[in-house]
Amino acid sequence: MLFNIDFNKLLQLFTYQEGDPLLFSTSFFIFFFFTLLLFYRVFAKKKNLRIFTLIIFSLFFYYKAAGEYFLILVIMTIVNYYSGQILGQLKEGTGKRRFLFILTLVVNLGVLGYFKYTNFFIQIFNDVSSGHIDALDIFLPIGISFYTFKGLSYVIDIYMCTLKPTKSFRDFSLYMFFFADLLIGPIDRAADMLPQIQSEINIPKENIGKATYLIMSGLFKKIVIADFIGLNFVDRVFGEPTRYTGVENLLASYAYTLQLYCDFSGYTDIAIGVALLLGFNIMDNFNAPFKAKSIADFWRRWHISLSSWLLDYLFAPLQMKLRNLRIYGNAIALFITFFVIGFWHGASWTFILFGSLHGFYMVVSIFLKNPKTSLYNKLKLSNTKLLKFFQVFITFHLVVFAFIFFRAFSIESGWDVVSQIFAFFQAGVFMQFVKAYPMIILLMVIGYVLHFLPEAWEKWTENFVVKMPIVVQALLLTAMILLVVQFKFAGLQPNIYFQF
DSSP states (O other), X not given: OHHHHHHHHHHHHTSOOTTXXXXXXXXXXXXXXXXXHHHHHHTTTOHHHXXXXXXXXXXXXXXXXXXXXXXXXXXXXXXXXXXXXXXXXXXXXXXXXXXXXXXXXXXXXXXXHHHHXXXXXXXXXXXXXXXXXXXXXXXXXXXXXXXHHHHHHHHHHHHTTSSOOOSOHHHHHHHHHOGGGTTTOOOOOHHHHHHHHHSOOOOOHHHHHHHHHHHHHHHIIIIIIIIHHIIIIIHHHHHSGGGSOHHHHHHHHHHXXXXXXXXXXXXXXXXXXXXXXXXXXXXXXXXXXGXXXXXXXXXXXXXXXHHHHHXXXXXXXXXXXXXGGTHHHHHHHHHHHHHHHHHHHOSSHHHHHHHHHHHHHHHHHHHHHSTTTOHHHHHTOOXXXXXXXXXXXXXHHHHHHHHHHHHXXXXXXXXXXXXXXXXXXXXXXXXXXXXXXXXXXXXXXXHHHHHHSOHHHHHHHHHHHHTSOHHHHXXXXXXXXXXXXXXXXXXXXXXXXXXX
């Protein structure tokens, strides 16, 4: 009987459990990853076995996250691989080539649209027509937005003749399946990833040290900061903003901005670290975004893989199409791009408003920088430290304002947060809050201070860890895991970007 109970529990570990994806921060992932590393090292000099091992483990990882819907990933991999093969053989400028390219785009975006946006459009139809079409029971496969864009970038690059199709379905499968960046990115390009798959394994001591540092950093950001302040503060205020004063709503807005950054960049840090231990370099997705001096600078630092993807594949073509309109064409192309950024994040008016706000910010900045209308030129502002401070301060608060709607359950709920801040501030509540929630304040201070430290300090810390003996690095990582365990009483939360 005991054997049967143990067997059932063991079976649950290796089968899909709805609502319980295989997260980087779980104990089972540690077992999973070290098992992978063991096989990976055994097959270090046997390229085929090594690659197939990574493909199998990556598929299992995604199966644990999406269940039977892992077949969608497999199907889209097949579609994009063979479309790329045929596009590479067809002559440029032919109707057949253009038709196949458009068909491939329609299939990719159609699959994404069905799973992600069908019920949203049904709701819009019902609201506009006063009809009543029941919402469909559609499961949103985790990571579909990310791997769809990976596949699309491969096909578009082949069509634009900036990339030759790979002859290896195996290598392309690993590019699409690779578990480190599969669920929430970064959205790596085939041109960067495919050559690494063919390369021999090279994991120098420096990469092991950097991986250790990044994994520790990611765990601290995700579990200690993001999960704790999210569960114990942000969720409560954004759940019912009118029950709290403006001070608490403002602090919750700052806290959510930090939570989202620590959650997403923490995952990215772990993903990059895990990939380094397997001999792969995947792109960074964040570069101290709250230090940005403009909204354009912010998007060069935040979700870099998405913003650069849309810059290359949406904004640049739109800009070319609208070039005769000059500055107005740029403005239209920018607004459409950021509208898409908002809609990409989810089928909700709150995400659309979030993207539209950033589009509005960008359009305004274009006209402010225009020599004929430049506010800086008119006020004769010099490039001083004081100016830079105000640029960072204003940019940060524009970002926080947009993130209020990104987090809110509805646009009305977002406006409740804003109205509480401006109409019911109650400054005296601040000290009461500090006394009642010292850990929340402490973690917020730690999070923002670490973020705004000079880049040279962070680099020094990373190098300090890299130069340590591997045994000491292992002890440090163990200590971080123990710290994380202490904070798990707050409850382990799925990464916020899993829903996108």
